[in-house]
Amino acid sequence: MPSSFPSTRRVIPHEEYFPTPRGPLLPTGWLAVLAHDLRELARFAPVIANLVHQDLRVRYQRSVLGFFWTLLNPILMMTTMTLVFANLLGRDGDWRNYAIYLFAGQVPWGLLAGSLSDCALSIIANEALIRKIYVPKLVFPISRVLFHVVNFALSLTALFLLLVPLGARPSWSLLMLPICVALLAAFSLGLGILIAVLNTFYRDLGHLVGVTLQAWYFMTPILYEASRFRTSPWFLALNPAYPFIRPFQVILRDGQWPDPCVVGVSAVLAISSLGIGYAVYKGLEHKLVFRL
Amino acid sequence: MPSTRASSTSWSSGSDQTSASAPPIVLDDVSLRFVSYRDKQYSFKRAALDLLLRRDGTPPAAEFWALRHINLRIESGERVGIIGHNGAGKSTLLRLIARIYPPTEGSVMIRGTVAPLIEMGAGFNPELSGADNILLNGALLGVSRRAMKARLAEIWEFTELGEFADLPLKYYSSGMYMRLAFAVATSVDPEILLIDESLGVGDEAFKSRAKERIRRLLDRSRVVVIVSHDLNALRELCTRGIRLERGRVVADGPIGPLIDQYLADAHRTAG
Numbered sequence: 001m002p003s004s005f006p007s008t009r010r011v012i013p014h015e016e017y018f019p020t021p022r023g024p025l026l027p028t029g030w031l032a033v034l035a036h037d038l039r040e041l042a043r044f045a046p047v048i049a050n051l052v053h054q055d056l057r058v059r060y061q062r063s064v065l066g067f068f069w070t071l072l073n074p075i076l077m078m079t080t081m082t083l084v085f086a087n088l089l090g091r092d093g094d095w096r097n098y099a100i101y102l103f104a105g106q107v108p109w110g111l112l113a114g115s116l117s118d119c120a121l122s123i124i125a126n127e128a129l130i131r132k133i134y135v136p137k138l139v140f141p142i143s144r145v146l147f148h149v150v151n152f153a154l155s156l157t158a159l160f161l162l163l164v165p166l167g168a169r170p171s172w173s174l175l176m177l178p179i180c181v182a183l184l185a186a187f188s189l190g191l192g193i194l195i196a197v198l199n200t201f202y203r204d205l206g207h208l209v210g211v212t213l214q215a216w217y218f219m220t221p222i223l224y225e226a227s228r229f230r231t232s233p234w235f236l237a238l239n240p241a242y243p244f245i246r247p248f249q250v251i252l253r254d255g256q257w258p259d260p261c262v263v264g265v266s267a268v269l270a271i272s273s274l275g276i277g278y279a280v281y282k283g284l285e286h287k288l289v290f291r292l
Numbered sequence: 293m294p295s296t297r298a299s300s301t302s303w304s305s306g307s308d309q310t311s312a313s314a315p316p317i318v319l320d321d322v323s324l325r326f327v328s329y330r331d332k333q334y335s336f337k338r339a340a341l342d343l344l345l346r347r348d349g350t351p352p353a354a355e356f357w358a359l360r361h362i363n364l365r366i367e368s369g370e371r372v373g374i375i376g377h378n379g380a381g382k383s384t385l386l387r388l389i390a391r392i393y394p395p396t397e398g399s400v401m402i403r404g405t406v407a408p409l410i411e412m413g414a415g416f417n418p419e420l421s422g423a424d425n426i427l428l429n430g431a432l433l434g435v436s437r438r439a440m441k442a443r444l445a446e447i448w449e450f451t452e453l454g455e456f457a458d459l460p461l462k463y464y465s466s467g468m469y470m471r472l473a474f475a476v477a478t479s480v481d482p483e484i485l486l487i488d489e490s491l492g493v494g495d496e497a498f499k500s501r502a503k504e505r506i507r508r509l510l511d512r513s514r515v516v517v518i519v520s521h522d523l524n525a526l527r528e529l530c531t532r533g534i535r536l537e538r539g540r541v542v543a544d545g546p547i548g549p550l551i552d553q554y555l556a557d558a559h560r561t562a563g
Binding site for chain 1: 390391394420427428431489
């Protein structure tokens with residue numbers, strides 16, 4: 001008989017049916033499954049925290065400039081792009097304004113693109129772990145997205161401060177930023193889960209992600225402004241990234257409140273993305289380990 | 293145990309009647325099938341072609357039932373040794389209980405925290421320092437960061453690796469790596485302990501201390517399931533034996549007679 005159970009024993013009380021018995025496929029059945037998964041994720045929160053922590057650690061350890069690379073990278077990138085495109089697109093030659101616009105679109109795009117390309121490999125790369133110990137596989141895409149959210153927050157703040165001499169001014173509309181970030185992160189997570197799961201079944205997908213992101217980037221008004229099109233092209237109307245990027249540009253450059261319609265559209269997109277990602281994950285969850 | 297868990301959901305209500313008497317491990321008519329695809333990377337091209345040509349997908353190259361109709365109840369306080377020839381499904385059964393493999397048919401019910409000592413160093417990251425790896429590994433085994441920090445000193449003392457705490461794991465020798473993995477894995481307080489053939493590690497001096505540590509871990513655990521070919525160790529450690537053959541349970545009972553029978557059968561087939 002056990003002599004003493006130290007306090008940690010009650011950290012994770014759990015009991016599991018495996019596989020999770022299917023409730024009737026009513027909305028309530030799905031809700032129960034979702035609630036079960038959320039409880040499980042809450043239990044694995046320390047694992048997620050540790051994974052994010054270790055990613056940040058590995059990324060910056062033993063490079064002399066450490067964290068400053070997060071800043072230097074976009075600064076160098078944006079300087080180059082400002083030099084080239086401010087001249088090329090040359091509207092009134094106001095390069096200061098253009099630099100801020102570029103920054104306002106580039107940084108959130110970095111969150112989206114970074115999350116998606118990292119998520120694609122997140123489950124495959126952790127094969128060794130998944131085969132040795134039980135982990136809900138959602139942990140991996142979630143930790144990748146969180147990692148990018150942290151990076152995003154750090155570089156957004158720092159870059160914003162650096163851009164003050166160029167005319168970046170704080171305004172009350174900055175209060176909307178957390179909501180916009182949350183929506184963008186949710187959208188990225190949903191898509192990320194979808195890609196991570198499908199990529200374990202069809203490895204071709206991983207190769208597609210890079211190319212698609214590249215094309216997507218150019219179809220999104222980040223380098224240029226949407227207003228430069230005489231008539232709005234189809235790829236703008238259908239571009240799901242635009243409603244997420246646009247509010248950042250409005251808030252950070254114009255210092256105005258974003259259009260509630262645009263934010264509403266992005267909220268709908270974020271929720272659908274999460275829903276689709278989760279549904280696909282639930283459908284394939286139990287086959288994942290055999291396909292690694 | 294705090295009962296903050298929601299108990300209103302219809303499908304889990306059965307499990308919420310857990311009194312202390314409910315067995316921690318229940319396998320109900322469990323089968324597990326492995327399908328090995330000719331090439332694992334079933335590509336988009338193939339999928340699209342299959343769809344266009346109305347083929348029924350690629351026929352799997354081989355189907356293999358690793359476990360067949362397993363019914364098992366393991367009660368609190370039992371120490372179960374699983375024996376059988378190579379490929380009988382012992383490790384697969386252990387992985388099933390650890391929730392790594394989902395059953396193809398049937399249901400598995402596990403009550404309590406599980407510590408799977410299936411492979412040493414699960415989730416170790418070679419880029420991180422030894423100390424960080426301990427915390428990460430602890431999290432995977434369900435121990436909070438703070439609780440794990442409290443155990444750091446004890447782990448360093450046991451492994452005698454304290455001076456390398458801040459060194460990335462990739463610079464550890466394989467012996468040091470094993471020692472650390474062993475110490476972390478055995479520092480938890482599980483309710484259900486699963487051990488796969490990992491009883492002996494390291495040099496002689498370490499081995500005896502490792503044995504002692506394992507014994508203490510066994511004492512702390514409510515249920516223990518061990519897979520091993522070391523029949524003497526099983527006889528010593530276990531109370532109940534389960535013999536697997538080609539994915540089926542062929543014998544289940546007190547460990548002593550079970551092993552005797554197993555040895556007798558082995559001799560008969562050999563001679």
